[in-house]
Amino acid sequence: MPEPLIAEDGFECATCGHTWLAETDDGAVEVRDANGTLLSAGDDVVIIKDLKLNGKSGGVKIGTKVKSIRIVPGDHPIEGKVDGRSILILADKVKKA
Numbered sequence: 001m002p003e004p005l006i007a008e009d010g011f012e013c014a015t016c017g018h019t020w021l022a023e024t025d026d027g028a029v030e031v032r033d034a035n036g037t038l039l040s041a042g043d044d045v046v047i048i049k050d051l052k053l054n055g056k057s058g059g060v061k062i063g064t065k066v067k068s069i070r071i072v073p074g075d076h077p078i079e080g081k082v083d084g085r086s087i088l089i090l091a092d093k094v095k096k097a
Contacts, residue, residue, distance in 0.1 A: 013076055013088060016054070031077045037096045041071050045078065045094040053087065060087070065097055 013019075031039045034048055044067045051060040066080035066089070076088035 016052070016076075018075060029071055029073055029077060031071050031091050033095045034092050035095050039069065039071065039078070039091065039094075039096060042068050044097040045069055045080070045089075046097045047089075047093060048095050049093050051087075051089070051093060053085075066094070 033039055033045065039045065044065060047060055047062055047064045047066065050062055053059045060082050064082060066078075066082055068080070070079040071077055072079050072088070074088075075090075077091055078089040078094060079086060080089065081087075
């Protein structure tokens with residue numbers, strides 16, 4: 001998995017370059033997909049928008065199924081494997097399968 005890079009004032013996503021501030025609360029995170037359905041660890045999701053990935057031509061296409069996701073703290077709350085590569089995904093780019 002591309003681990004977030006730790007910056008002086010927060011984190012930077014190694015996949016897309018997005019930056020966010022560090023979370024001070026390690027409480028439970030509620031993550032909802034593009035349709036508002038609550039997601040939990042172990043769910044399967046389907047990509048609803050093409051995703052560009054650094055270092056890989058083509059990225060992830062619409063309709064790709066990501067199985068057994070993990071919910072992680074941070075700005076990209078979904079972690080999953082696509083073609084053997086771990087990626088972090090924004091919740092509004094997926095729907096529950």
